[in-house]
């Protein structure tokens with residue numbers, strides 16, 4: 304019988320959700336949707352020492368903001384819960400006991416100091432110490448100890464449980480992106496499956512849960528590829544059918560050199576988390592707070608490791624699901640390009656209706672809806688993101704400040720005179736007629752024998768404070784003749 308399609312996103316709450324994690328969640332979501340399956344959130348909180356307070360909440364809220372909807376999760380529940388591994392301790396113990404019974408796992412009692420000494424010893428001989436068939440017969444474990452001594456050690460509870468890797472065979476693993484990967488068991492160590500604190504390690508809990516939660520596809524970051532052979536061996540040992548595996552390529556720094564890290568956000572000045580994250584009194588800005596749209600972020604992240612065979616770059620979710628195909632996921636790392644993301648964001652801003660955008664702008668800039676509709680029409684075409692609007696477009700509400708450098712530059716030539724001429728022109732209006740403002744102004748200038756290039760930049764500075772902003776005539780219409788004259792006079796008396 305063919306398995307139902309069930310994918311899971313399985314983050315560890317050891318910190319906020321990073322865009323790498325969000326990309327993994329998105330690829331799982333896209334594949335689940337494409338194949339008509341389900342997406343599950345499983346929180347892998349078994350490494351007690353590394354859990355960071357608030358990170359599960361950050362993960363859940365980030366997924367929600369991103370619109371990556373879950374079918375089963377800690378918050379939502381489902382038929383295969385609990386979905387926090389911390390609440391499944393008993394299950395792992397039962398399973399690891401089964402492996403011991405079958406001879407696939409064993410107790411090990413070596414202390415950290417003893418293992419360090421073995422490692423050093425090997426290094427001195429130019430070798431690498433590996434805890435598997437090479438060495439396990441010389442170490443302290445239930446394969447070398449017996450009788451009362453073994454019983455005593457087990458009762459003391461100070462042990463770990465290790466997987467007993469086959470001595471000498473090749474494990475054939477299949478990855479949907481990379482094809483066949485073969486690994487010799489001589490290179491795999493007898494990984495710890497269960498720790499002395501009564502908790503499973505990632506490997507055991509992950510395999511047990513993927514089986515019990517009936518996961519059909521395991522889609523995760525490339526950093527887990529080295530664990531694949533062990534996982535395949537674990538499925539074999541339990542006599543379970545393994546799911547399909549796909550390991551996503553790394554996300555690289557904008558320079559292309561090395562993996563994108565949390566610190567790169569601060570270094571290069573862009574967010575790396577979907578939502579704000581506060582740590583030791585420092586707030587790390589999220590994409591949401593920086594004015595990015597979840598649709599744009601998803602669109603961008605989809606292309607970090609996937610490529611379509613079309614020219615199309617701007618995608619809405621339904622089209623993304625339609626065009627997405629595991630076959631088109633790449634093996635090589637994908638460079639994170641903040642500029643491209645910003646461009647995609649501006650494209651998605653254009654897809655927001657004027658009505659919806661003006662509500663956002665009205666709330667952010669503290670202006671009434673009528674004014675906001677006007678502002679929206681003016682600024683939308685060049686709007687890249689939805690943050691800091693109140694500051695960026697402050698000149699639409701309050702008169703601009705001029706910096707001394709700008710004023711210095713304007714002090715040369717006939718700028719002052721031109722500003723007065725422009726003020727004269729606008730004084731002629733009670734109400735600006737938007738339809739022929741440009742034309743009338745140009746004929747006025749022609750009459751006065753002034754080239755537009757000699758006057759327009761100064762008018763813009765008078766209205767905006769700098770050489771940027773929307774179309775000058777739209778701006779003048781927005782302000783009204785009286786305000787325009789006021790601003791022109793203002794600049795004129797400042798220079």
Ligand code: GLU
Nearest residue numbers: 313314315347509523527
């Ligand atoms: N908890 C692991 C992580 O955070 C999950 C890896 C997997 O998906 O198997 O990366």
